[in-house]
Amino acid sequence: MKYFIGNWKMFGVPKSINIIKKINFFHLKDKNRKKYRIIITPPYILLETFSKYFKNKKILIGSQNCYQKDHFSSNTAAISPYMLKSVGAKCTLVGHSDNRSEGDTNQMLKNKVNFALKNNLKVVFCVGENKIEKKNKKTFSVLKKQITKVLEKKFNKDNIIVAYEPIWSIGTGKIPTKNELEETIIYIKKILKQIYKKKNPAVLYGGSVDGNSVKIFKDIKEIDGFLIGGASKSSKKFIDIIKNYYR
Numbered sequence: 001m002k003y004f005i006g007n008w009k010m011f012g013v014p015k016s017i018n019i020i021k022k023i024n025f026f027h028l029k030d031k032n033r034k035k036y037r038i039i040i041t042p043p044y045i046l047l048e049t050f051s052k053y054f055k056n057k058k059i060l061i062g063s064q065n066c067y068q069k070d071h072f073s074s075n076t077a078a079i080s081p082y083m084l085k086s087v088g089a090k091c092t093l094v095g096h097s098d099n100r101s102e103g104d105t106n107q108m109l110k111n112k113v114n115f116a117l118k119n120n121l122k123v124v125f126c127v128g129e130n131k132i133e134k135k136n137k138k139t140f141s142v143l144k145k146q147i148t149k150v151l152e153k154k155f156n157k158d159n160i161i162v163a164y165e166p167i168w169s170i171g172t173g174k175i176p177t178k179n180e181l182e183e184t185i186i187y188i189k190k191i192l193k194q195i196y197k198k199k200n201p202a203v204l205y206g207g208s209v210d211g212n213s214v215k216i217f218k219d220i221k222e223i224d225g226f227l228i229g230g231a232s233k234s235s236k237k238f239i240d241i242i243k244n245y246y247r
């Protein structure tokens with residue numbers, strides 16, 4: 001199963017549901033539809049209405065983040081996994097570099113993953129090195145730390161997806177070479193195997209994925225799908241990625 005996940009970030013108002021309706025319409029008629037799953041993560045304020053609308057449809061609606069506590073607490077503006085689940089969200093991103101740069105620590109991320117899984121949310125756990133770490137050839141050690149400090153053996157691996165997003169590639173149009181990316185995804189799978197032994201979580205790539213770059217990525221069979229930012233805000237661009245991936 002491949003995944004095409006659209007991360008809207010700070011984008012969207014109620015009428016933006018039309019973008020997802022168009023994507024859903026495409027998916028319903030696509031001859032490859034059984035081969036992949038679409039998840040869209042709109043901002044918190046849209047989760048309830050979007051989740052309700054797509055409840056019995058194939059597209060899953062998820063959150064972009066969650067707070068590191070389970071239920072209710074006195075943290076202003078925080079949204080817990082329990083609250084996300086109660087409005088119909090099916091999954092949540094955790095550890096996006098935007099949130100890491102705003103202060104998310106490994107301990108906070110571990111709690112987020114733990115409580116999200118406890119509330120039956122699928123977790124898309126994001127990892128990735130920055131430009132300087134890449135330049136200093138620290139990519140593998142950074143990834144190893146990010147993964148092993150957060151993901152635990154006791155976590156339900158069937159509900160974990162890992163997204164490799166090199167920070168220097170997010171929103172920049174810069175992408176890793178095919179070899180680099182292949183090696184990195186294989187390395188991530190190796191680390192995950194040390195934790196989870198048999199069946200590994202899926203590993204996605206994210207960072208400047210669009211209808212063009214996906215033509216390069218589609219030859220890397222280890223990639224289990226994509227986390228798409230900018231190009232997920234347009235139904236046409238998002239659909240083009242899926243079309244070009246299977247072309």
Ligand code: PGA
Pocket residue numbers: 007165169170171172206207208209227228229230231
């Ligand atoms: P991008 O963002 O596709 O715009 O590079 C990816 C992400 O941040 O998830």
